[in-house]
Amino acid sequence: MKMMKTRMAWMMMFALLGMDAGAVTLYVSPKGDDAALGNTSKTPLASMEGAVARLRAWRAEGRLLGEVTVSFASGEYTVERPVEFLPEDSGTAAAPVRFVAAPGAKPVFFGGRRLTAFKAGADGVWRMRVPEGLRFEQLYVNDTRATRARSPNSGYGRGKASSYFHMQMPVTYGADPLTGEMADLRKRAFMARPEDVAPLRGLSKEEMADAVVTVFHAWEVSRARVQAVDADGRVVVAQTTPWDYFAWREYLPRFHIENFAAALDEPGEWFLSRAGELSYIPRKGESVGWCVAVAPVTPGFIVLKGDPAQKRHVEHLHFKGLAFQYTGFTMTGDGWGNGQASISQGACVEGSGVRSVSITDCTFAHIGNHGIWLKKDCRDCAIERCHLSDLGGGAVYVGDSKWSQQEIDLVTQRVTIDNNILHAGGRLFHGCTAVWIGHASDVQVTHNDIADFYYTGISIGWTWGYQPTVTHRNTLAFNHIHHLGWGVMSDMAGIYSLGNLDGTAVSNNVIHHVASYDHTGRGGWGLYTDEGSANMVFENNLVHHTKTGNIHQHYGRDNTFRNNILVESADGQIQRSRLEKEHTTIIVTNNVICWTNASPMIWRGYAKGDPYMGDVVFDHNLYWNAKGMPTNAFHYGPWEAWREAGHDAHSLIANPLFVDFKNEDYRLKPASPAFKLGFTAFDPSEAGVYGTAAWKKKAVKVYPKVVFAKKPERFHIRRLFEDFESQPLGTPFLHMQNQVEKKGDSIAVTDEHAFSGKQSLKVQDAPGLQHRFNPHFFLNCAHTNGLIENAFAVRAQEGADFCAEWREYKEGNHYMTGPCLLFQNGKVLARTADGTKEIAALPPDTWAKVRVWARVGKKTDGAWSASVEIPGQPAAEATGLRFASPEFRIVQWLGFSSNADRAVAYYLDDFFFGEK
Numbered sequence: 001m002k003m004m005k006t007r008m009a010w011m012m013m014f015a016l017l018g019m020d021a022g023a024v025t026l027y028v029s030p031k032g033d034d035a036a037l038g039n040t041s042k043t044p045l046a047s048m049e050g051a052v053a054r055l056r057a058w059r060a061e062g063r064l065l066g067e068v069t070v071s072f073a074s075g076e077y078t079v080e081r082p083v084e085f086l087p088e089d090s091g092t093a094a095a096p097v098r099f100v101a102a103p104g105a106k107p108v109f110f111g112g113r114r115l116t117a118f119k120a121g122a123d124g125v126w127r128m129r130v131p132e133g134l135r136f137e138q139l140y141v142n143d144t145r146a147t148r149a150r151s152p153n154s155g156y157g158r159g160k161a162s163s164y165f166h167m168q169m170p171v172t173y174g175a176d177p178l179t180g181e182m183a184d185l186r187k188r189a190f191m192a193r194p195e196d197v198a199p200l201r202g203l204s205k206e207e208m209a210d211a212v213v214t215v216f217h218a219w220e221v222s223r224a225r226v227q228a229v230d231a232d233g234r235v236v237v238a239q240t241t242p243w244d245y246f247a248w249r250e251y252l253p254r255f256h257i258e259n260f261a262a263a264l265d266e267p268g269e270w271f272l273s274r275a276g277e278l279s280y281i282p283r284k285g286e287s288v289g290w291c292v293a294v295a296p297v298t299p300g301f302i303v304l305k306g307d308p309a310q311k312r313h314v315e316h317l318h319f320k321g322l323a324f325q326y327t328g329f330t331m332t333g334d335g336w337g338n339g340q341a342s343i344s345q346g347a348c349v350e351g352s353g354v355r356s357v358s359i360t361d362c363t364f365a366h367i368g369n370h371g372i373w374l375k376k377d378c379r380d381c382a383i384e385r386c387h388l389s390d391l392g393g394g395a396v397y398v399g400d401s402k403w404s405q406q407e408i409d410l411v412t413q414r415v416t417i418d419n420n421i422l423h424a425g426g427r428l429f430h431g432c433t434a435v436w437i438g439h440a441s442d443v444q445v446t447h448n449d450i451a452d453f454y455y456t457g458i459s460i461g462w463t464w465g466y467q468p469t470v471t472h473r474n475t476l477a478f479n480h481i482h483h484l485g486w487g488v489m490s491d492m493a494g495i496y497s498l499g500n501l502d503g504t505a506v507s508n509n510v511i512h513h514v515a516s517y518d519h520t521g522r523g524g525w526g527l528y529t530d531e532g533s534a535n536m537v538f539e540n541n542l543v544h545h546t547k548t549g550n551i552h553q554h555y556g557r558d559n560t561f562r563n564n565i566l567v568e569s570a571d572g573q574i575q576r577s578r579l580e581k582e583h584t585t586i587i588v589t590n591n592v593i594c595w596t597n598a599s600p601m602i603w604r605g606y607a608k609g610d611p612y613m614g615d616v617v618f619d620h621n622l623y624w625n626a627k628g629m630p631t632n633a634f635h636y637g638p639w640e641a642w643r644e645a646g647h648d649a650h651s652l653i654a655n656p657l658f659v660d661f662k663n664e665d666y667r668l669k670p671a672s673p674a675f676k677l678g679f680t681a682f683d684p685s686e687a688g689v690y691g692t693a694a695w696k697k698k699a700v701k702v703y704p705k706v707v708f709a710k711k712p713e714r715f716h717i718r719r720l721f722e723d724f725e726s727q728p729l730g731t732p733f734l735h736m737q738n739q740v741e742k743k744g745d746s747i748a749v750t751d752e753h754a755f756s757g758k759q760s761l762k763v764q765d766a767p768g769l770q771h772r773f774n775p776h777f778f779l780n781c782a783h784t785n786g787l788i789e790n791a792f793a794v795r796a797q798e799g800a801d802f803c804a805e806w807r808e809y810k811e812g813n814h815y816m817t818g819p820c821l822l823f824q825n826g827k828v829l830a831r832t833a834d835g836t837k838e839i840a841a842l843p844p845d846t847w848a849k850v851r852v853w854a855r856v857g858k859k860t861d862g863a864w865s866a867s868v869e870i871p872g873q874p875a876a877e878a879t880g881l882r883f884a885s886p887e888f889r890i891v892q893w894l895g896f897s898s899n900a901d902r903a904v905a906y907y908l909d910d911f912f913f914g915e916k
Contacts, residue, residue: 101321112326172734222337239335296328306353399440463499480688493528523548719914778895785857816885
C-alpha cells in the first residue's frame with residue numbers, strides 16, 4: 001500500500017511538471033549543474049555521471065520509469081574518470097535507456113587537460129611548466145598526436161622509411177642490476193652498439209628509469225623501462241617482457257628508445273621532465289600563440305560493469321551521436337607486453353555481462369588504448385556507423401581471451417559491427433588488430449572500412465591447434481580492408497584466423513596494400529589461416545597488392561577458398577606452410593589468380609621436393625602472368641609437372657580480361673575465360689561503408705606509398721663458447737633455441753657429469769614423442785665465408801641416437817645439409833654425399849672431444865673434416881668428406897637433434913661454434 005501511494009505521488013508530480021510517466025527525458029548541458037533536477041532544458045544536469053546518478057537515485061526511491069532519454073546539448077563535457085554502469089542502471093526491452101545527442105547537437109566528452117602556456121626558446125624549443133602533479137605519456141598538439149622524444153626518429157613507412165636501432169647480441173645470463181644475483185636475462189637484456197645507447201649513460205638512476213625501450217617482436221611489441229647500461233655502454237638491461245629478445249634470430253632485432261631529453265631533436269617531438277617542464281619542437285607552420293596542447297587524463301569513458309558469474313547484466317542501454325576524445329595510457333611499473341594482439345589493454349568503452357547495448361553514430365578520436373571492447377558474456381549488441389581514429393590500440397574487440405567448459409554459458413554471442421570507419425590505429429601498441437574476435441560466436445563484421453593499422457585488419461579465433469573452441473558461425477563480409485602493416489609488423493594479414501571456426505564465412509571483402517616488415521621469415525598476406533584454422537569458407541573476396549601472398553595457410557583443415565580474385569602479390573600468390581597428410585588442408589577452386597612479377601611462384605611452403613601433395617585440392621582456377629609464367633611457378637616447378645601430380649586438372653592459364661588492370665578495376669569482362677570454369681561475377685564496389693555521400697566520403701583517404709626500412713644485418717654469433725658452469729642447474733642451453741615436448745624429454749644443465757668443471761648439458765630423450773627429432777636445440781646464424789668450426793665434448797648413454805648438423809636454407813623451409821655427424825649404436829658416423837662413413841667408436845658413458853670444421857662461402861671446396869678424440873687414445877680424423885648436399889655453401893643453422901624413441905640421454909660440455 002505504501003509503495004502504491006509513492007508511485008501515485010510520483011505520477012501526480014510528473015503530471016504537474018508536464019512529464020509523461022511512461023517516458024522520461026533528462027537534459028544535460030556543459031552549463032548545467034548535477035544538483036539540478038534535469039527534467040527540462042532550462043534545468044539541465046552537467047554530466048553523464050550526474051545523469052546516471054540521478055536515474056539511480058530515482059530507482060532507489062521506487063519510481064517506475066518508462067523509456068528514458070538522456071539528451072546532451074552541444075559542448076564539451078570534461079571527464080576525469082570512466083562512468084560506470086551497473087546492472088541496476090539497466091533499461092528493459094520495452095523501456096530502454098538512451099544517451100543521445102540532442103537534435104542537431106554535437107556533444108563531446110573530453111578526457112584531457114589543455115595546456116596553452118608554451119613559450120618559444122632561442123633554441124627553437126617551446127617550453128612550459130605543467131600543473132603540479134600532472135604526468136602523462138601521450139600528448140596532442142593542435143589535435144595531432146605528437147611523438148614522445150625518441151631515438152632514432154621514424155617515419156613508420158609513410159613516405160619515409162622506418163628507422164630502428166638493432167640489437168647486436170643476446171645476453172642470456174648475467175647479474176641482475178636490481179639484485180646483484182645471477183639471473184636469466186633473455187627477456188630483459190641485449191647488447192647494443194655503444195653509440196646507439198650512449199645518451200643513456202649520463203642519466204641519473206631516476207632519469208634512466210624513465211627511458212622506455214620499445215622492442216619489435218615480429219607480430220608484437222613490448223615496452224619496458226631501462227634499468228641499467230653497463231660500464232662499457234653496450235649491454236642494456238630493462239624490465240622483463242613476454243618475449244625472448246632474440247626469439248627469431250634470422251635478423252638483428254629492432255628497437256628504439258624514448259622519453260629522455262637527448263632524444264628531443266625533431267619537429268613534432270615532446271619531452272616532460274621529472275621537474276614538470278614540458279618541451280616541444282614545433283612542426284612547420286605552428287605558432288606558439290596559436291598552439292593548444294592536450295594531455296590525456298582519463299583512461300576511458302564508459303565501463304559497462306555487469307556480473308557474469310551472478311548472471312546480473314547491464315541491459316538495454318543505447319548511446320547515439322556522442323563524441324569521445326582523448327584518453328591516456330600509463331605504463332605500470334612492470335612494463336608492458338603481450339603475446340599477440342595487445343589483449344592486455346583496456347578500452348575507451350568496455351563491458352562485461354552486457355545485453356542489448358548499442359553504440360551508434362559515435363566518434364572516438366585521440367585514444368590511448370583500444371576503442372570499444374565487449375568482453376565476457378556480452379550478447380545482442382551492436383556497433384554501427386561509428387568513426388574510430390587515431391587510436392593507441394585497436395578499434396573494436398569482441399569476446400574474452402579465456403574460456404572454460406565450466407563457463408561456456410558466458411561466451412559472448414550475437415554482436416554486430418556494421419558500417420563503421422576504423423582508421424589509424426596501433427599508434428602505441430603496434431601489434432593490435434583493428435577488429436579482434438576472441439572467444440565469441442555469431443559475430444557479424446560487415447561493411448566496415450578498416451585502414452592504417454600496423455598489424456592485422458580482422459583477427460578471429462583465439463585457440464591454437466586443433467583444440468575445442470567456442471568461436472563459431474561468424475560472418476566477415478563486405479569489408480574494405482587496406483593499407484596495413486606499413487613495413488612495421490610481420491606475420492599479419494587483412495583477415496587472420498586461429499583454431500576451429502565451424503560455420504565461419506569470409507566473403508565479399510576487398511583487401512589490398514598489406515605490407516609487412518617480413519625480415520623474420522614471417523610475412524604479410526591477404527587471407528591467413530593460422531594454427532589449426534578449420535572449416536572456414538572464403539569466397540567472393542578481392543585481394544591484391546600484398547607482400548608475401550594473397551592466401552597463406554600455416555596449417556589447418558578443410559578451409560575452402562573459392563571464387564576469389566587474387567592479384568599481384570609481390571612474393572608468391574598462395575602459400576601453404578605445413579604439410580599435413582592426415583586430412584585435407586585447403587581447397588582452392590574457381591579462383592582468378594594473376595600477377596606480373598617474374599620471381600614468385602603460385603605455391604610456396606615447407607614441402608619443396610615432397611612428391612606428396614594430397615592434403616590440398618586445386619581445380620577450376622584461372623592463372624595468368626602478363627609477363628610470362630615463371631618456370632618455377634607451381635610448387636617450385638612448371639605447370640605440366642603440377643598437373644601431372646593431380647592438381648588443377650580443369651584449370652587454365654589465360655588472360656582473365658579485367659576491366660582495367662592498370663587502374664585496379666579487377667572486375668571481369670563478359671568474355672573472360674574464368675566464366676567457362678564456373679566463376680561467378682561479384683561487385684567489389686559493394687565492400688565498405690554505405691549510406692550518405694558524406695559518410696562514404698569520410699572513409700576515403702589518399703595514403704602515401706610504403707617505404708620499407710633498410711634490410712638489417714643477419715644475426716649470427718661469430719664465436720660461441722659455453723662450458724655451462726655459470727648457468728643454473730635445470731636451465732636449457734641459453735644461447736640456443738630449445739625444443740622439447742615435456743613428456744619426459746628435456747634439455748637442461750646438470751651436475752651429473754662434466755668433462756671439465758662441475759656441470760654439463762644433458763639432453764634427455766623419451767619414448768612416444770610427437771616428433772622423432774625432439775628434443776633438439778639449434779642456433780640460427782649467418783656464416784657466409786671463412787673457416788668455421790664446431791667443437792664439443794660428448795658423452796652418450798648406451799642406445800643414444802642423435803646428430804649434429806649444419807644447414808643452409810633456400811626457398812620456404814627447404815634446406816641443404818653440409819657437415820653432419822651421426823651418433824648411433826656406439827659409433828660416430830659422417831653423413832656425406834657419398835653415403836655414411838664411420839669415423840670412430842664411442843663407447844657408452846665415455847667422454848670424447850669432437851671437432852667438425854669446413855671452409856664455407858665462395859672459396860669452399862665442398863668438403864669438411866671431423867675428428868674424435870677419447871682421452872688417452874689417438875684422435876681419429878676424417879678429411880675430404882663431401883657435403884651431404886653438394887650445393888651447400890653457407891651456414892645458417894646449427895642443430896643437435898635426438899632421434900631415439902626411448903628414455904636415453906647424452907651430455908655436452910665445452911661447446912664451441914664459430915670462426916676458427
